[in-house]
Amino acid sequence: MKQHNKSKAITRLSIAALALPGVMETASAGRVEETYNADFQYGHYSEGGSRMQVDIFDGAVSAPVGKDATINVGLLKDVVSGASPVFNMRDYAHGGKIKQFLSRPSVPVNPCGGTTSICEERNQATLGGTYFFDTSALSVGGGLSREHDYLSKFFSTNYSIDLNKKLTTLNFGASVAFDDISPTPSQWSQQFNKTKTGQNYLIGVSQVVDKDTLFQTNMTFGYNQGYMTDPYKWVSFDGADPTTNGDDSFVHDKRPGKKFQWAWLNQYVHHFGQFNDAALHLDYRYSLDSWGSHGHTFEASWHQPIVDDWQLIPKFRYYSQDKADFYQAIFSGNPGDYSYYSNDYRLAGFGALSGGLKLSKEMTKIKSLHSLKFQTGIEYYDHNSNYQLGGNGDGAFNNFHYYLVTASFNLKF
Numbered sequence: 105m106k107q108h109n110k111s112k113a114i115t116r117l118s119i120a121a122l123a124l125p126g127v128m129e130t131a132s133a134g135r136v137e138e139t140y141n142a143d144f145q146y147g148h149y150s151e152g153g154s155r156m157q158v159d160i161f162d163g164a165v166s167a168p169v170g171k172d173a174t175i176n177v178g179l180l181k182d183v184v185s186g187a188s189p190v191f192n193m194r195d196y197a198h199g200g201k202i203k204q205f206l207s208r209p210s211v212p213v214n215p216c217g218g219t220t221s222i223c224e225e226r227n228q229a230t231l232g233g234t235y236f237f238d239t240s241a242l243s244v245g246g247g248l249s250r251e252h253d254y255l256s257k258f259f260s261t262n263y264s265i266d267l268n269k270k271l272t273t274l275n276f277g278a279s280v281a282f283d284d285i286s287p288t289p290s291q292w293s294q295q296f297n298k299t300k301t302g303q304n305y306l307i308g309v310s311q312v313v314d315k316d317t318l319f320q321t322n323m324t325f326g327y328n329q330g331y332m333t334d335p336y337k338w339v340s341f342d343g344a345d346p347t348t349n350g351d352d353s354f355v356h357d358k359r360p361g362k363k364f365q366w367a368w369l370n371q372y373v374h375h376f377g378q379f380n381d382a383a384l385h386l387d388y389r390y391s392l393d394s395w396g397s398h399g400h401t402f403e404a405s406w407h408q409p410i411v412d413d414w415q416l417i418p419k420f421r422y423y424s425q426d427k428a429d430f431y432q433a434i435f436s437g438n439p440g441d442y443s444y445y446s447n448d449y450r451l452a453g454f455g456a457l458s459g460g461l462k463l464s465k466e467m468t469k470i471k472s473l474h475s476l477k478f479q480t481g482i483e484y485y486d487h488n489s490n491y492q493l494g495g496n497g498d499g500a501f502n503n504f505h506y507y508l509v510t511a512s513f514n515l516k517f
Contacts, residue, residue, distance in 0.1 A: 139474050141166045145512035152505045155206065156186040156222070164230075173235045178247070180228040188222055191338035191354075192433050192447045192501065202433050204449070204501045207336075226251045232260075240265040255284040262306075270312075275322060277306035287335035298331030308369075316375040326365035333359045339445050342436045355439050357446045359430065360395065367391035383407040385419075396429035397451070400493060417462040417481075424493040427453035433498050449502045455491025458483055460508075474516035483508045 147160035159182070166176035187206040195203040207222055232245025246259040260279035267274065283300040308322025337357035372386040389401040405419035428451040430444035439445065460483030468475045486505045489498045 138168055139516040140168070142515040142517075143512065145510060147508060147510040149508050150506060151186070154187060155504060156184065156188055156506075158185075159183045169233070172237075173233060175233045176231070176245075178228075178230040178232075180226070180230075180249075182224075182226040184222060184224040184226070186222055188336070189449055190336065191340055193340045194342065194434060202499060202501045224251060226254075239267075239270070253286045253288055257282045272312070273310040275306065275308040275310065277304075279304045283330070285331050285335070300328060300330030300332065302326065302328040316377070318373040320369075320371040320373075322369050324365075324367045324369075326363075326367075328363045328365075330361060332361055332363060333357050334446075334448060337446065337448050339435060339439075339447055341439060342434045355445075357448060358439075358444050359446055360444055362394070364394040365391065366393070380409050382409065395451070397426050399423065399425040413466040413468070415464045415466075417464070419460050419462075419483075421458045422455070422491075423458075424455040424491065425453065426492075426494075427451060427498075433501070452489070452498045452502055453492050454487055454489050454498070454502065455493065456485060456487045457491060458485040460484065472517065476513065476515055478511070478513040480511045481509070483510075 141164075143162075143164045145160070145162040147158075147162075149156070149158040149160070151157070161181040162178070163180075164176060164178035166174055168174050189204050190207050191205050192202050193205060194200045226249060228247060228249040230245060230247035232243060234241055234243040241264050243262040244260070246257070249256040249258070258279060258281040260277065262275065262277040264273055264275050266272070281302040283302070285298045285300065287296065304324060304326045306322055306324045308320065310318065310320040312318055334357050339355055339357055341353045341355075367389060368391075369387065369389045372384075374384045376382045376384065383406075385403075385405045385407065387401070387403040389399075391399040391401075401421065401423045403419065403421040405417055408416045408418075410416055428446070430442070431446055431448070431451040433447055433452070435442065435445055435447070460481055462479055462481035464477060464479035466475055466477040470476055484505070484507050488503045489500065
């Protein structure tokens with residue numbers, strides 16, 4: 105009886121860990137999925153201030169192959185519309201304050217409809233498989249992602265092995281991506297083609313501490329090389345008027361051609377039987393890169409079963425990053441004085457607070473189905489320079505917020 109209870113505890117903690125981002129591939133060593141699965145998710149992302157809107161359609165199916173393997177196929181479609189920050193300049197009509205300028209409206213373009221400055225589709229397809237050994241699992245996969253000016257081909261593999269009577273799992277992963285970038289002529293005098301490659305490696309461990317506690321830690325290493333510049337971002341140089349001084353005062357974003365990244369993620373899950381089998385999830389992630397940026401992410405969520413297989417999941421996240429070495433809100437002097445330069449808000453120093461709520465329901469008493477689970481949620485995100493650790497943010501001109509609404513269902517049969 106004691107061994108049976110311990111096995112149930114390990115299973116419960118493993119399932120809880122699957123809800124943590126990035127753990128899906130690494131928590132199933134030696135455990136084959138015997139059912140057919142179909143997943144679909146819809147998400148709507150909306151930024152304030154008439155900025156970006158994104159509709160996300162994501163579907164996947166997986167099936168067992170014999171007794172020792174599974175295969176999975178995924179399709180993803182994003183429809184992006186709205187306006188995006190393009191450059192910063194001083195607004196001398198209002199005391200010289202820095203102002204962020206968005207892309208200008210354009211004529212209607214399908215599939216977005218209406219008058220929008222950006223209208224973009226991304227279509228992605230993935231294919232993968234997993235082979236399960238007695239105490240380990242090997243996964244391989246790949247995919248293709250396509251936009252009108254961007255093509256990415258990527259491949260990945262992951263190996264997980266259970267040790268210590270399946271109380272410890274070691275995880276190893278690697279991926280590579282080959283990207284082709286072809287900016288549209290509307291932003292340049294002529295279209296050109298550039299390439300970029302990216303490599304990522306993961307090593308981690310998951311440890312069942314006791315019947316109620318799971319701890320996971322992993323490190324990821326990344327290296328990107330090639331065209332790293334955003335071709336749709338511009339940089340202005342203070343003290344010169346681009347309408348009278350030509351291109352020397354208003355130039356394209358320019359970034360290094362190499363980038364090293366490192367991140368360390370720690371995740372803690374604790375089960376509380378006295379609260380109707382609730383679970384507390386705590387995460388901390390530290391990251392740094394060769395562009396000079398350091399990031400901290402803290403996340404907490406509470407997974408609370410309610411009644412009749414309903415579950416409520418509130419969560420909170422805090423993020424802070426330092427600016428890249430070559431970022432400035434406004435540059436002074438001439439472009440030739442700098443090796444690299446960008447005023448992209450994503451490279452600035454800032455902090456972000458976000459919170460959300462998810463509600464899920466699992467039904468197991470449906471004819472011809474093993475189970476049906478659906479989930480809906482909403483998240484609000486506030487990007488603010490004042491939230492940065494150390495208080496070294498840029499100023500209010502970079503601040504914005506967004507909300508994300510999602511709905512998904514999973515079928516097992």
